[in-house]
Amino acid sequence: MDFLAIQFLTGLSGSVSLFLTSAGLTVIFGVTRVVNFAHGSLFMLGAYIGWSILTRLPHDPLWFVAGVIAAALAVAAIGAALETTLLRRLYRLPELFQLLATFGVMLVIQDVTPLLWGPNDLPLPRPPWLRGFITIFGAHFPRYDLILIAVGPIVLAGLLLLLARTRFGMLIRACTENRDMAAALGVDQRRLSTIIFALGAGLAGLGGVLILPDTSANTQMDLSVIVEAFVVVVVGGMGSVTGAFLASLLIGELQAFGIVLLPKATLVLIFVIMAVVLSLKPHGLLGSIPLATIHQATRTPFRPASRRLRLLGWGAVVLMATAPFWLPPYWLSVLTEVLIAAVFACALHLMMGPGGMISFGHAAWFGLGAYGSALTLKTLAAPMPLALLAAPVVAGVIAALFGWFVVRLSGVYLAMLTLAFAQIVWATATQWTRLTGGDDGILGVWPSGPVPFFWWVLGLTVVAIRLLQRVIGSSYGLALIAARDSEPRALAIGLRPARLRMVAFALSGAAAGLAGGLFAFKSGSVFPTYVAVGKSVDGLLMVLLGGIETLIGPIVGAVAYTGLYDLLLQTTSMWRLALGLTIIALVLLFPDGLAGGRRRP
Amino acid sequence: MTLLSVRKLSKAFGGNQVVRGVSFDVAAGEIVALIGPNGAGKSTCFNMLNGQIGPDSGEVLFDGMSIGSWSPDRIWRLGVGRGFQIAATFGSMTVRDNVRAALLSRHRAVWRFFRPASGLFTQEADALLARVGLTPLASQGCGTLAYGDLKRLELALAMSNQPRLLLVDEPTAGMTPTDRGAVTDLLLALARESGCAVLFTEHDTDAVFRIADRILVMDKGVLIAEGNPAAIRTNALVRAAYLGV
Numbered sequence: 001m002d003f004l005a006i007q008f009l010t011g012l013s014g015s016v017s018l019f020l021t022s023a024g025l026t027v028i029f030g031v032t033r034v035v036n037f038a039h040g041s042l043f044m045l046g047a048y049i050g051w052s053i054l055t056r057l058p059h060d061p062l063w064f065v066a067g068v069i070a071a072a073l074a075v076a077a078i079g080a081a082l083e084t085t086l087l088r089r090l091y092r093l094p095e096l097f098q099l100l101a102t103f104g105v106m107l108v109i110q111d112v113t114p115l116l117w118g119p120n121d122l123p124l125p126r127p128p129w130l131r132g133f134i135t136i137f138g139a140h141f142p143r144y145d146l147i148l149i150a151v152g153p154i155v156l157a158g159l160l161l162l163l164a165r166t167r168f169g170m171l172i173r174a175c176t177e178n179r180d181m182a183a184a185l186g187v188d189q190r191r192l193s194t195i196i197f198a199l200g201a202g203l204a205g206l207g208g209v210l211i212l213p214d215t216s217a218n219t220q221m222d223l224s225v226i227v228e229a230f231v232v233v234v235v236g237g238m239g240s241v242t243g244a245f246l247a248s249l250l251i252g253e254l255q256a257f258g259i260v261l262l263p264k265a266t267l268v269l270i271f272v273i274m275a276v277v278l279s280l281k282p283h284g285l286l287g288s289i290p291l292a293t294i295h296q297a298t299r300t301p302f303r304p305a306s307r308r309l310r311l312l313g314w315g316a317v318v319l320m321a322t323a324p325f326w327l328p329p330y331w332l333s334v335l336t337e338v339l340i341a342a343v344f345a346c347a348l349h350l351m352m353g354p355g356g357m358i359s360f361g362h363a364a365w366f367g368l369g370a371y372g373s374a375l376t377l378k379t380l381a382a383p384m385p386l387a388l389l390a391a392p393v394v395a396g397v398i399a400a401l402f403g404w405f406v407v408r409l410s411g412v413y414l415a416m417l418t419l420a421f422a423q424i425v426w427a428t429a430t431q432w433t434r435l436t437g438g439d440d441g442i443l444g445v446w447p448s449g450p451v452p453f454f455w456w457v458l459g460l461t462v463v464a465i466r467l468l469q470r471v472i473g474s475s476y477g478l479a480l481i482a483a484r485d486s487e488p489r490a491l492a493i494g495l496r497p498a499r500l501r502m503v504a505f506a507l508s509g510a511a512a513g514l515a516g517g518l519f520a521f522k523s524g525s526v527f528p529t530y531v532a533v534g535k536s537v538d539g540l541l542m543v544l545l546g547g548i549e550t551l552i553g554p555i556v557g558a559v560a561y562t563g564l565y566d567l568l569l570q571t572t573s574m575w576r577l578a579l580g581l582t583i584i585a586l587v588l589l590f591p592d593g594l595a596g597g598r599r600r601p
Numbered sequence: 602m603t604l605l606s607v608r609k610l611s612k613a614f615g616g617n618q619v620v621r622g623v624s625f626d627v628a629a630g631e632i633v634a635l636i637g638p639n640g641a642g643k644s645t646c647f648n649m650l651n652g653q654i655g656p657d658s659g660e661v662l663f664d665g666m667s668i669g670s671w672s673p674d675r676i677w678r679l680g681v682g683r684g685f686q687i688a689a690t691f692g693s694m695t696v697r698d699n700v701r702a703a704l705l706s707r708h709r710a711v712w713r714f715f716r717p718a719s720g721l722f723t724q725e726a727d728a729l730l731a732r733v734g735l736t737p738l739a740s741q742g743c744g745t746l747a748y749g750d751l752k753r754l755e756l757a758l759a760m761s762n763q764p765r766l767l768l769v770d771e772p773t774a775g776m777t778p779t780d781r782g783a784v785t786d787l788l789l790a791l792a793r794e795s796g797c798a799v800l801f802t803e804h805d806t807d808a809v810f811r812i813a814d815r816i817l818v819m820d821k822g823v824l825i826a827e828g829n830p831a832a833i834r835t836n837a838l839v840r841a842a843y844l845g846v
Contacts, residue, residue: 301693301694301695301698301742304717304719467715470714470715470717471714471715473717473718473719474713474714474715474716474717474718475705475710475711475712475713475714475716475718475721476711476712476713476714477718478694478698478701478702478705478718479702479705479706479711481691481693481694482691482694482702484693485690485691485692485693485694486689486690486691486692488653488673488685488689489685489689489690489691489758490691490702491652491653491672491673491674491677492651492673492677492682492683492685492689492758492759493677493702493703493706493707493758493761493762494674494677494678494703494706494707494762495674495702495706495711496674500711
């Protein structure tokens with residue numbers, strides 16, 4: 001009993017910081033409809049700025065409170081600046097571009113933070129008054145955590161009062177329910193958006209600084225918190241503050257008890273809960289915002305390649321087949337990478353183009369393929385062809401299962417869930433050291449056989465891409481596009497959109513898995529980084545660079561992006577900063593979507 | 602012969618009882634209009650007939666089968682075509698591919714992954730397009746069509762399964778008077794030559810009184826009158842609902 005109570009309190013205190021951050025994310029989304037990927041960075045900045053302030057202040061409770069508030073205000077100011085300079089330009093763009101641009105912001109902050117604060121974790125020494133324990137149910141419980149527990153409900157009550165009782169709150173609710181009507185009634189959305197963004201950022205900053213005495217400020221906290229906050233916001237219902245509170249309690253308690261009961265499977269448990277909630281209530285516990293489906297840009301039909309283009313393509317394949325005889329090893333290696341990237345991009349393109357689904361976690365399938373291959377090779381001592389076959393099979397089967405849960409969701413919900421799932425695969429790869437070797441990875445995954453590995457890659461790439469292109473042009477492809485264009489109409493002519501999408505999920509996952517398997521043999525190793533968010537974003541950028549509306553797009557994108565990336569890696573150590581700025585610039589320069597290829601005059 | 606039979610259908614959204622105990626029949630080959638003032642519950646009633654919304658209570662019988670809890674795709678397979686209030690078509694495709702998608706579904710040819718779809722059911726698609734007068738536009742992108750033509754395309758899609766019943770929600774909403782007349786004529790012609798029954802809602806009373814064999818009148822969620830056009834014109838309850846006298 002005592003144990004249960006203590007774990008319960010631990011869960012409560014653990015949920016507070018998550019609640020603050022998620023509440024910020026959810027109010028921002030409610031008013032601006034922007035899913036702010038950089039929200040985790042604001043949380044991280046809260047921790048770093050809080051550290052800088054608190055280490056300089058006298059160690060007594062009042063100064064601590066003052067320091068915490070100052071840090072939150074500083075982050076709020078940063079949020080306001082971010083909104084007026086960048087986010088304001090994004091409101092009219094498709095959600096994918098908003099996600100990408102704010103992801104760019106996150107990359108930039110990730111590189112800038114160590115510049116300002118150094119690369120090391122910064123722990124905050126707990127002052128004496130915070131160090132104490134209180135005896136509850138005969139067990140010691142940290143005094144700070146007990147104080148923290150009170151903060152959650154206080155902030156929730158404050159936010160609810162603000163929303164329910166003030167004129168400002170009324171405007172927020174009006175915009176959350178119906179933006180266009182609120183605008184038509186003369187609500188100044190620009191100012192409101194700036195204020196709400198500052199409020200949301202301040203809440204994230206508060207979450208960041210409050211977590212300091214329990215951990216330390218570090219450069220990984222942005223990503224880990226944004227994934228958890230996504231889960232909370234999706235489970236609670238987008239735009240609902242109370243929903244965020246309930247969901248973070250749920251997640252906090254799951255973590256507190258999960259760590260005792262199923263230490264290895266906590267993340268999986270969270271995902272299962274999320275899947276259950278969303279299959280019962282697709283808009284989350286308290287969500288009511290009807291979400292538009294994916295932004296319909298000017299869609300054009302997919303056309304099979306022209307004769308000339310096809311001849312050119314086969315010519316290129318024949319030329320590449322002779323490459324091992326005349327291309328220097330380094331460039332052969334680059335070419336191999338480009339081919340693998342093209343498979344990955346085409347896989348994602350099937351989902352995003354004809355499927356009309358955003359995947360922000362395609363690295364999951366890439367990584368599952370890579371681990372599937374490597375483990376088949378290592379544990380079953382299978383030959384390379386069999387190991388390569390395992391890649392699409394493993395990834396495809398798991399993608400089909402996952403797809404079955406999520407295909408009914410649309411737009412941002414789907415994007416967030418795919419991201420969350422990829423993070424779970426990543427965490428599993430990192431933590432299940434006995435199977436995956438953790439961060440040390442699996443080494444010695446070398447190709448074998450009489451034929452140079454390059455030919456394997458070329459052959460499988462051509463087969464995979466041709467198959468994907470044929471699928472898009474097939475009966476199934478036409479039906480899939482129909483379901484994307486108009487779900488009610490698709491249903492009314494007897495199509496089953498959910499099933500069509502699930503199969504697209506599986507096919508896309510399998511192809512991405514094949515890319516992962518090839519990449520494992522190409523590098524001779526598999527690491528958790530193959531499943532990291534960066535890999536998913538690589539895929540997105542390749543597809544967007546090349547254009548979503550054509551079959552050749554993802555291939556062109558893969559070539560261009562791999563080139564750009566290698567260039568950045570070679571010329572600068574601050575590649576995140578460079579990549580982040582590039583993404584932001586691309587999104588701003590091509591506001592109608594790179595896919596459309598139209599440039600604003 | 603009764604084709605569609607609706608028994609005591611009810612639906613509430615929150616505390617708002619939108620449809621209360623509505624019952625009516627549609628015979629095979631009959632053209633029936635469902636009319637009523639805004640907010641009478643017509644569209645909700647409609648959406649329950651083809652599975653878009655599940656009813657709270659009551660029964661929908663099609664050809665003797667209870668289909669109240671069926672999904673739209675199953676209901677379509679029985680032979681129920683649907684036209685939407687705001688034309689729903691596949692915007693990125695050509696006009697012909699729109700119809701082709703419907704035909705693929707009808708002929709259960711959707712789950713084929715490798716043969717190009719572009720050669721399949723072209724003649725059948727073109728025949729359907731000819732019936733609704735869209736032959737010249739067959740290769741055009743659907744996004745370039747005028748609204749009247751989109752409505753025609755919708756009718757072609759709805760007819761693609763040789764339906765026994767067409768459910769059409771406001772076929773002429775948002776159209777110019779000329780287009781309205783043309784689409785109403787087309788609907789009438791399609792119904793007469795194929796022998797399929799039509800149940801449609803409509804605000805344009807000209808169309809209603811011109812083509813309907815029978816008219817159902819809803820007000821505040823309840824069916825208040827039912828009869829042939831002449832009887833409806835003189836019905837006191839209908840006059841009260843529309844004119845307030």
